[in-house]
Amino acid sequence: MGLERYLDLLSQTCRSIYIFARSNNIPFEFKHVELFKESVLGKKPAAGSGAEQPHAGPSSREGAGKVSLLKKVPALKDGDFTLEECTAILLYLSRKYNTPDHWYPADIQKRAQVDEYLSWHHANIRASAPKTMWIKVLIPLFTGQPLPSQKLQEVMEGLSSSLKQFEERFLQDKAFIVGSQISLADLVAIVELMQPVGVGCDIFEDRPRLRRWRRRVEDAVGKELFFQAHEMILNIKELSSMQIDPELKEQLAPVLMKMLK
């Protein structure tokens, strides 16, 4: 029985899991969930609510409703066991499949440094980087409203501040966050930082040290896998010409506008 993952490669956290699983030859079934329709609006009934009825539609959508209580990607299903949260999934996979030590080193100090980054990441890099996509692509797409330039500037300032800490505190002069080899920390960081790149805010441009780190991460993961995982985000302009259901637009617009505050 393969692991199933409910993934959407537009999502940075999903990409980290995809890359990690592929990189380590972990057998899985990739179930594509269209992020916006299923997860953001949470249109599916909650699992066990008794409201499940058979309905026409791709099996992946029905499956996604049953698994995800919190209605967000990514989610993992391993037999009867379901798990959410990117960090938890990555750690679970690393343990279950005994992946090479460097991903989550056994040495307790190195391991602590991975934990430290994975924790700090949430309220820092992850607080700003994804907003670039919301502001530059999603909000205009779903609300028909133009790009709010002041908001983007605020987000970029926040992101700059986090990147400074990233370089000075986490990366420093090392090849990777925890020394000479790639770990889960680098993987989680890089997928988040590719988000602004995909929407035309190239944060690597004026940051040579960061750029060199990115190259090393790409090489460590394997360029082919890296770019395959990032193909969607790097071609995000295609999303702009996507047909969005008007009902969906109506439902999503207030949610997105709230993000602008």
Place this chain on the structure above:
Amino acid sequence: MGLELYLDLLSQPCRAVYVFARANNIPFEFKRVDLLKGQHRTEEFQKVNMLMTVPALKEDSFTLAESIAILLYLARKFKTPDHWYPAELQKRARVDEYLSWQHTTIRAKANDLLCYKMLLPVITGKPVPAEKMQSLTEELNVVLNQFEQKFLQDKPFIAGTEVSLADLLALEEIMQSLIVGHDPFEGRPKLAAWRKRVEGAVGQQLCQEAHGVLMDPSNISADKFTPEILELWKKLYLK
């Protein structure tokens, strides 16, 4: 030089680290960092943690920030009882899942409410406007509901039958608003029962000692803050 823990017991994650270390008889030197006085922003403290956050750990030349990293490090180094971070794969994953989820939910919303109720009266001399208070409470309620429904469900603790790091961190975050007179356990018997179980598992006396700081509102009276910290926190937290 031994283990040093840089803490301010007013801070939720600091209390989690403190309680964990004490509950497991981990020897450490308590280094107080007074947040309201901005001691976390001094040059001296930045040598310990340039991120300027507490809790922080220092052991000879090894320094560590982020409460989750510190808790896990201590659990491993001092080989604490299994239930804190179970070896069993799926139980461990449950703990990881909560620890990851909580950053942008319980932590964020509980902290938002705390900051408004704590800072606004000090800065403006007036209470938080009712409408704002309502929206802060509603947002906190949403995540508390998710906590009860998804993470606790009908289990005694997050990972099952025994207390873990997840429960400890959750409790410290959830109970923080007690210091500003907001009781998150009111009207939530399931949550209140869980709190009793966590405190029982950790030790009543230790909890009373560690949580005592939250029971005295004078700990966050206006005179306790420096003007610089008020200015900074106004920009950061009162958006």
